[in-house]
Amino acid sequence: MTRTGERAVTSLLRMPSWIARIETPDEGVIGAGVLLAPDRVLTAAHVVVPGQPYVVHFAGVPDAPSVPAHVLPQEHVPQREDPFGDRSGDLALLRLDEPLPAQHTTWLYRRATPHGPVSMYGFPVGDDAGRWHDATLVGGRGRDSQVQLRPRTEGELASPGFSGAGVVDHATDRVIGIVLSVDEGRPTAFTYMSPTETILRHLPQVSAWTYGAEAVDRTLRTGTRGAGGELDVGFATELASWFRGEGWPVLVTVVPPRGPRAWTLKRAITLADRELRTERNTSAFDHDPPETVPPAGGHDLALDVRGMTAAQVTDRIAERLGVRADPLPERLGALRVPLAAVLAGIDEAAEPDALLGLLDRLTQQGARLLLVFRHRHDRFEQAAEALVHRPLRDRWTRLSDELGCIHDELGPALEERRDRVLPGPDPATLRLLTEAEAAVRRTRMLSAWLAHAPDRDREPLRADLLFTFEDAVERRRQRLEQAITLLDTRLRRREELLGRVTATWPLFRERNATDTDRTMKAYRLYEEVLAHLQQTPCDLDRSEAATTHFLTYCTTPPPGREDPP
Incomplete structure (x- = not known):
């Protein structure tokens, strides 16, 4: 067995x-x-x-x-x-x-x-x-x-x-x-x-x-309402939002060992667990506001870390993730497995600083963490600053820098190239350039919004707004870079054609010095090609056709001659 x-x-x-x-x-x-x-x-x-x-x-x-x-x-x-x-x-x-x-x-x-x-x-x-x-x-x-x-x-x-x-x-x-x-x-x-x-x-x-390890420690479970079973609606709504995967991935909060806030936390953890959330234990919460009810499967584990070392916490996480070998933090990160974990009693752990170091690495690897302190003190403030506020500010700053790159660098670069060369008749190319130009306009609008946005829109609970902007800006950057690359390719082709034409004309003129009519015709073709190639913006397709006509004339032997002049 x-x-x-x-x-x-x-x-x-x-x-x-x-x-x-x-x-x-x-x-x-x-x-x-x-x-x-x-x-x-x-x-x-x-x-x-x-x-x-x-x-x-x-x-x-x-x-x-x-x-x-x-x-x-x-x-x-x-x-x-x-x-x-x-x-x-x-x-x-x-x-x-x-x-x-x-x-x-x-x-x-x-x-x-x-x-x-x-x-x-x-x-x-x-x-x-x-x-x-x-x-x-x-x-x-x-x-x-x-x-x-x-x-x-x-x-x-x-x-x-x-x-x-x-x-x-x-x-x-x-x-x-x-x-x-x-x-x-x-x-x-x-x-x-x-x-x-x-x-x-x-x-x-x-x-x-x-x-196999159960997801929720028994000290973090709750049944029906009893002593201290009063629901803190605001806190319950915040927890349900985190369990739904909304907002900033790390939530650092203070929950005393007893009272409505502690009971509300246990209720949320229980309802968010795949195994514990049954019709029997959820019927007691049927009349609670729906925004306070988290989805089943909202977390992978919930640990009471009082008295635990960082190594013991790592072992518990590894066990739940099915890691069989030495569960070093680096191994957990190498798995690239999304992890959603609740850790309660951070300030009562055996090694709180080492534990916070482990959690910092996990967040950098994409983990969602709900970190519960029992008391508000300096370590709580340090954790909130290190895992929530500072990285959130950094992300907003990077977003602002990306916006500046688009409207100060990529946008002008696209405009400069549009002034030098036409995109051609291909519908996909025209659509890409239209989208790129629209991206610059929308970026200017977003920059103006960020400059006047209220502070509440930059709070951790509103981080989904940041993530939406980041995704949009990344797509806009990609469109602009693709459009610039496309136009650069056409500009390089223009320079290539110009080089071939200007190299061919002197040789042709030297070899056909005695044939005035032929030289004059070639000169007219040469002038026509230069006019196309030096036009701003350059119509590369017409320039290509004119260049082909000129080079064909120059390399085709006249009647009665076997070799090209």
Whole structure:
């Protein structure tokens, strides 16, 4: 039986014993499953129906007989759609009439922010022996925190026989969820997986066969309202915004150990967790303002770091991310995994300064952090300055510098080139230049807005405005650089043509000194070419045609001569 520290799959060359093939007595193979306990098989709810008989076969167990099975209504969570059209549920537990030996089972593994390559073993139509398919975890989808999988090849698209199949993570060799088929079982370009914590949300009894660090420390959880259960609406709204991924990625705040603010923090952490947010514990908050309710999956972990060293915090983060080797901060950064973490009690950590150094590195690698201090003092002010206010000011300053570069350097450079050469008749080129010129005008408008914007628009909670401006300015810079490069190419071509023409004329005149008529005609063509090439702005297309005509005349032998003059 797979336990902590062991592997769900030791080699893809053999079939693990926990892989289940689910059949009906009449229709044959209908899906796959994962043997979690001697008498329990986890699968997708659309594969099975309560009250119907099924047969489960374990091809990875030599000489194992097929086992009759059924599903109870309380262990069947059908697929539903929420008011926004997102799918949820689609999970079930089959009960085997005859249990298998415990060594054939496996456990589910909790893992934050699934990413990277995975494999699954299913039973496509016509292949009852089954096969491995590979895919890459793309990212979360919908409010049920299902995860999108991209097949490695077209031949590994989802099919009904993979519904309920266990998904094995290559980085940890552990089962991190099960496959859910979509679009009525037809093969699709993507597959969807229900990760372990989403499974636990719908089937909490599966926790008996689950290992891996839970996302939320027990000191940071809350249930229904009790002592100190008064909601701080303003703080709850700020927290929900952070959990939605809005505003500046680092939120540094002070929350005393007790009182409404502490209860509000625990409520937000609980509701934002994929595993803890269930219909049972959220019903108590149905009447709260909707802007105070964070989305499920809003964080990857929430740690109470009181008394912890920086190394211990690093280990906890590494465990949630599925890092198997030495979890140095540099290794966490090299993974390039998006991380959203809550760390409470920063000022009560064993090494607060070293911990803040670690968190600074994580923020530079793209982590979103909610840092909670228990008391307001110098270290809190230093953290807020170092992780929020200073980098935010720097970003606004860089934005201002980028705007200045566009309207003081790139804009004039584009205008100077437009004065020297025409863009030509190509529609794509004309569109690019039009967009580049419009970018300069919009940049001037944005610069004027920044010069008079109120301070509240530069606050951390309004950082999305900054990010929007940064993206827009980057696109404008790219358009301008592309337009300038295009015009520079045309200007270089103009200089090339001018060089060829001015080099050809003296040679032609010398070789045809006795042929006055021919020389005079060539001279008229030469003057015509120079007029085109020296015109401002230069019409390069007409210049190209005139240059070709002149060079052709100069290099074509006159009647009665074999070689060009």
